[in-house]
Amino acid sequence: MSDPTDPDYYRSTHGVEVPLQPAVWATLPVLQFLWGRPWDAVALSFVTTLRPSKLRVTRGEVTSDARWWRVTVYLAEDDRTVRKIEQEVGAWACPGVSCGYDLDSIVRRTLAASAPSKP
Numbered sequence: 720m721s722d723p724t725d726p727d728y729y730r731s732t733h734g735v736e737v738p739l740q741p742a743v744w745a746t747l748p749v750l751q752f753l754w755g756r757p758w759d760a761v762a763l764s765f766v767t768t769l770r771p772s773k774l775r776v777t778r779g780e781v782t783s784d785a786r787w788w789r790v791t792v793y794l795a796e797d798d799r800t801v802r803k804i805e806q807e808v809g810a811w812a813c814p815g816v817s818c819g820y821d822l823d824s825i826v827r828r829t830l831a832a833s834a835p836s837k838p
Contacts, residue, residue: 723737723738724811724813740809742809742810742811742812743809743810743811743812743816743817743818743819743821743822744785744787744807744808744809744810744818744819745807745808745809745810745819745822745823746805746806746807746808746819747805747806747808748803748804748805749769749790749804749805749806750765750766750769750804751804753765753766753801753804754801754802754803754804755800755801755802756800756801757799757800757801758776758792758794758799758800758801762792762801766790766792766804769788769790769806770788771788771789771790771806772786772787772788772789773786773788773789773790774789774790774792775789775790775791775792776791776792776794777791777792777793777794778793778794778795778796778798779793785807786807787807787808787809788806788807788808788809789806789807790804790805790806790807791804791805791806791807792804793805810822
């Protein structure tokens, strides 16, 4: 097997280099276990495990520029509690995907289809 866009290409015991460059932007929620906890040295330590290219900490004021691998920590009104953490990432454009919004839409449709029906 030699197609790096095939998920099975990466089955190994030691890891396989990722040869393709990302084609679309996406923003992912990360480190959810820190949400609702203090923004402190412990939280910062976990954020650095994401290897961010930039780190932005804000109560919500952000610019619309995009930076691959940037992490944004959103604080609550008290300016000390983590409300959420997101990382901007590059992803491959799989079939049916031409932008990050498409990726998000596919995930939302998949989650909605797999959710238990309400009586």
